Amino acid sequence: MVCDGNFARPQITIFDAAGDPEHGYHLRGGRMLTTDNCECTWDLFKTILSLVNPGLSVFDETVAVDAQYQPDSKALLVDGCRAKVPVSSMGFSMKARFEAMFKALQ
Known part of the structure; x- marks a missing residue:
């Protein structure tokens, strides 16, 4: 819908996380996002600008969080x-x- 559906980005909401605007959200399957297996998700995140860090994408923020909080399962x-x-x-x-x-x- 984002790339090929000609929908304006403000018309699209992705519901795949738990939380709230005040405390933040947690996307399920966080460990999956530490690998390149989610190629389509990564590509999408690269096109979404951060709400709090001008000049960064959601992809950039996710990579930074992954580097800071390494899983220790x-x-x-x-x-x-x-x-x-x-x-x-x-x-x-x-x-x-x-x-x-x-x-x-x-």
Whole structure:
């Protein structure tokens, strides 16, 4: 819609975060934004100007925050009590991981 839909940028709102204007927003999947996997999102963020830092894009701000707050994850899954859940207990055996990887490569 932004690049090809001929919509004016002020007519577009992206709803994909939790929070409020006073305290700020947190975009889900923050760790995903530390890699180049979200290419379309990065390209979009490069075209959106910062509301608080003139001359910077949302992409620039995101990269700066990522550099300042490096993820330090100790677990892939946690339960309702915030205890680490072994990935194998969720059915992700080493065999299952390899099968998923090979299916993805086909």
